Amino acid sequence: MSHAPKRRRCVLEEGSEAQSVLAVVEEDTSSSSTCSSSFPSSSSSSSYSLISSSPGEELNVIPGPPGPSQDPSQGPSQDPSQGPSQSPPSSSLSPTAVASPMSESGDSPSSQKEESPSTSQALPNAESLPRNVIDDRVADMVEFLLLKYRTKELTTKAEMLNVVIKDYQDHFPEIFREASECLQLAFGVDVKEVDPSDDSYALVTTLGLTCDGLMSDGETMPKNGILIVILSMIFMEGGCVSEEKVWEVLNVMGVYDGTEHFIYGEPRELITRVLVQEQYFEYRQVPNSDPARYEFLWGPRAHSEIYKMTLLEFLAKISGSDPRAFPLWYEEALRQQEERAQSGLATMDDTSAVASESSSAPSSSFCPE
């Protein structure tokens, strides 16, 4: 079993303030001191530290208590009981879980807790926010944004302020920036501004879309295989493909309009609603068509997430040839790579994702029917 969790704070309801974070720290140092000490070393091996700290300050893996009156973080003074929520006494940071607003409605009044503990630093002001308070907020923000990424929902600045930042409104830019960096560095997920007028953001992957390689030989198209197929068709047809053509191809794959598919569920629902909602396609009526006919076009998300080269490799694979056999598309795909490399969409890794994408073999887990 894994080592004892380093529990930084608890979400639960009312808790005593008597227990301090230090109690948690003791568990932490005894069971996994190597973890904490390795962080500084890992930051030297890469050019980033995940949550940056100002030089000279203790690198904040173990949340040291703020303020001079507390013990240094390595010296726990309380007994490490596995008890209820432990809020650091003199910090204005109360154990707020990002989860609380989203899950248990009546259970945790933790959003009110900010007022209850403390005193010496009850009101945050721009200069004196201690490092670990910021780190806490950043961690919460990251969790919140990851949730949005998983559910493929947009979020707004207002929502973030409300749910995560709460009393630290002044520090939003800093917290947001750090959280975005963390997401990029650790997860390859980008927080992209969608609409400046209402400060809305989307969470997108910067790693390019592929299937996830969890198919065994017996399985058919990967879950987003249908997505890749349609995107490939859109690519081939120059950006717009008719619905009839799409169904023709899907039928070949054994996916039929109106028939529930064991992987994709109801296909029409999936392609005309779900994937459209996720912004991979646009589905619109062919102008002036009567009776109404429809077509699929690139959606905004496909523009930012899809590497045309991936699609081309997929096409090449299923036709048993090579991307270069499609010179026009190959050129287009190369052009896209160039643009992306220049606009810095490549991740911070040395080998840009774009470059490695083109040089890597097409994922062998594409096994079309």
Next chain:
Amino acid sequence: MQGNTRRTGVMTDVHRRFLQLLMTHGVLEECDVKRLQKHCYKVHDCNATIEKLEDFINTINSVLESLYIEIKKGVTEDDGRPIYALVNLATTSVSKMASDFAENELDLFRKALELIIDSDTGFASSTNILNLVDQLKGKKMRKKEAEHVLQKFVQNKWLIEKEGEFTLHGRAILEMDQYIRETYPDAVKVCNICRSLLIQGQSCETCGIRMHLPCVAKYFQSSSEPHCPHCNDYWPHEVPEVFDPEKERETGMSRSNKRPSRSRQH
């Protein structure tokens, strides 16, 4: 865990993709985790040597540490398969599920969880869970609806169903370990061998200690006459086999075909 010499590599796109995909899947068995790792290497960096899984995960975990997130390894309670999930260490509620379920559904889960913890077998019957439908917070839920919700839990790997009864999936145990220990400190059961949370297992009829099935398998692996480690009385239950990933691969059993052993002895 090695001491101070734990090596952490550099976080690359291979690790990031792995993390994204693991997060999307929620929980994965070890064989799938290895495949996923291979896939990520192939996509990004096909010439690199594939790092040992443990080191690979340590690299990722070292970067996630300051976010209080971790890739945690656990073991399924019924047949000892290693599983991996991305777990938030700071949160001790059912928040991971919050993205997929409504308030009343989450409350249904909590009710089921409580029944499971309180039960002796680690299973709660469908009937008993459904009877609590009136007590749920949030929008009113009918029993028929609740049945669907329970199935959703099973599909999303929070619960396992066996013969009309429900218990916790390994994923739920990994993710909610702290929450469970804190919310039900008295009712919680612990394995005598590994000291971890125990939902399903075998118990000694004399002294009442409990052990996970895979722990039983390992502990009694080479003894012909198993005896309770605590009171030394004869151990009355069938000792399961130790999980062997190699054997599994040889017999070519695919994941979907394998049914977990139905041993629920108490």
